[in-house]
Every structure is written in structure tokens, then in C-alpha cells.
Amino acid sequence: xxxxxxSIAVRESGRRKxxxxxxxxxxxxAVQVPQGFPVERILSILESRAYDVFGMLAKxxxxxxxxxxxxxxxxxxxxxxxxxxxxxxxxxxxxxxxxVNNEFHLRQGDANPRESMKRFYRAIGRDRILKRMQxxxxxxxxxxxxxxxxxxxTRWGSCTPEGVITYNWRCVLVPVxxxxxxxxxxxxxxxxxxxxxxxxxxxxxxxxMFERAICWLQRNGIMTEI
Numbered sequence: 001x002x003x004x005x006x007s008i009a010v011r012e013s014g015r016r017k018x019x020x021x022x023x024x025x026x027x028x029x030a031v032q033v034p035q036g037f038p039v040e041r042i043l044s045i046l047e048s049r050a051y052d053v054f055g056m057l058a059k060x061x062x063x064x065x066x067x068x069x070x071x072x073x074x075x076x077x078x079x080x081x082x083x084x085x086x087x088x089x090x091x092x093x094x095x096x097x098x099x100v101n102n103e104f105h106l107r108q109g110d111a112n113p114r115e116s117m118k119r120f121y122r123a124i125g126r127d128r129i130l131k132r133m134q135x136x137x138x139x140x141x142x143x144x145x146x147x148x149x150x151x152x153x154t155r156w157g158s159c160t161p162e163g164v165i166t167y168n169w170r171c172v173l174v175p176v177x178x179x180x181x182x183x184x185x186x187x188x189x190x191x192x193x194x195x196x197x198x199x200x201x202x203x204x205x206x207x208x209m210f211e212r213a214i215c216w217l218q219r220n221g222i223m224t225e226i
Contacts, residue, residue: 001039003046009154012037015161015193019045021053023060024154025217026225029053060218070226072113078104078226080121081128082175096120117226118151118169125149125172132176132183139206142190156182156217159189173226174216181213 001008009030019042020032031042046053070076077084085099091108096116098105106113126149137143145163152158152168159165165186171179184206192199203210 001042003043004050008046010039010042013161017194020195021046021049021056023056025156026154027057027060028154029057030154072106078117079173080124081172082178114226121172121226122149122151122169125167125169128172129167129179129183132180133187136180136184136187136206140187140190144187144190157186159186161193163190165190174220177209178213178216181207181210184210 001010006029009024009028011030011032012035013032014035016032016034018034019037022030022032024030031046033042070078072087074089075086077086079085080099085102085104087104087106089108090105093105093107096107096110096113097120104117106116110116129149130147133147142163144159144165146165148164148166149169150166152166152170155168156171157165157167167182167186171182174182181203184203188199188202188206192202207213
């Protein structure tokens with residue numbers, strides 16, 4: 001939907017009772033609303049909170065000022081688990097991408113190095129995310145029905161009412177303490193569907209310093225675009 005020349009994603013959920021406005025990871029706006037929530041009501045709420053909405057957007061832009069798109073040139077730095085490693089193009093490599101001696105080795109002549117890096121990240125992301133989930137899953141009474149690792153352009157993760165958890169492969173790019181928060185966040189949704197006081201209390205019991213991870217994401221999240 002369009003509001004004041006802004007494109008806004010509308011996500012309906014049978015679990016929600018009120019409307020929630022969020023600035024997504026990529027700086028776009030989205031609203032989370034109850035099932036069947038009238039469009040006119042969404043627009044009315046946005047209008048009544050216009051000052052707050054544009055304030056949220058301004059804060060996002062300030063936090064991500066100077067963010068640049070990664071270039072695929074020799075020596076360019078790429079993240080993994082909160083650290084940056086330079087890339088080097090090598091010939092005769094059997095795989096498109098490999099992490100060797102604290103360097104990303106990309107196969108010389110690759111027609112699409114960006115896609116090769118994404119596939120590499122997604123593969124190791126699945127392994128690392130699932131391993132960290134094994135650390136925290138026993139702390140919950142509910143278990144996910146299914147876990148997926150996907151390319152999510154605007155979100156870090158999601159949890160459906162049926163218990164299907166999806167994580168963005170970009171979770172592997174951030175520091176481990178941040179990835180832990182993203183994992184715990186979705187696991188907590190298995191027991192608390194909304195971002196209620198009970199939800200955040202549960203998160204804080206498992207990760208007392210979770211606010212530190214949220215601050216990191218607010219300041220550095222855009223840097224995970226490759």
C-alpha cells in the first residue's frame with residue numbers, strides 16, 4: 001500500500017490484536033496488523049503517528065549513513081561472524097568460494113561472484129545457525145516444527161503460528177552474540193506470539209544482555225548487504 005508516497009508492506013496475522021509499525025532491515029516501512037484490519041484504519045493510524053514514523057525513518061538513515069555496496073575486487077572486506085576478511089581471486093580452485101587462512105578465496109573467472117558468495121554464506125549459515133539453536137532450544141518448552149534458512153530481504157527471521165521458524169542466512173554475518181539473540185527471538189515466538197511484555201521478559205531471562213544485540217543491529221544491520 002502507499003501512504004504519503006511511501007510504499008508500505010502490510011502483514012496480517014491472526015495473532016495480533018493491534019497494529020505495529022516497523023522499519024525493516026533495509027529501511028523500508030511495514031505494518032503488522034490483525035487479520036482483516038481495514039486499510040482505512042491503517043492509513044488513519046499512520047496519519048495520526050506521522051511524526052513518529054518519519055522520526056523512525058530519520059533515525060534509520062542516520063544510523064546507516066555511509067553504508068556502501070560491497071565490490072568484488074581484490075582486498076575488499078567481507079563479513080563473517082562479526083569479523084571482516086579480504087577476498088582474493090585464485091585459479092585452479094575446485095569450489096567457487098573457500099575461507100583459507102583468514103581470506104575468502106574466490107575462483108578466478110567466476111561469472112557471478114556475488115551469487116557464489118551468497119551460496120557459500122547460506123551453506124555455512126545453515127550449519128552454524130542450527131548448531132547455535134541446539135544450545136538454546138532445550139531452554140524452551142516448545143520445539144519448532146521446521147527450521148528453514150532462506151534469503152529474506154527485509155527480515156532477520158520469522159516464526160509462523162504453526163511453529164515453522166525461518167532464519168535469514170545473513171545471521172551468519174553478524175557477531176555470535178547477535179546471532180544468538182536472533183535465534184532466541186524466534187524460539188521465544190513459539191511460546192509468546194506477540195512482542196508482549198511476557199515475550200521480552202522471556203528473552204531477557206535467556207539473554208540478559210539482549211539489548212546490546214539490538215543496538216548492534218540498529219547500527220550495523222545494513223552492512224550485511226553483500
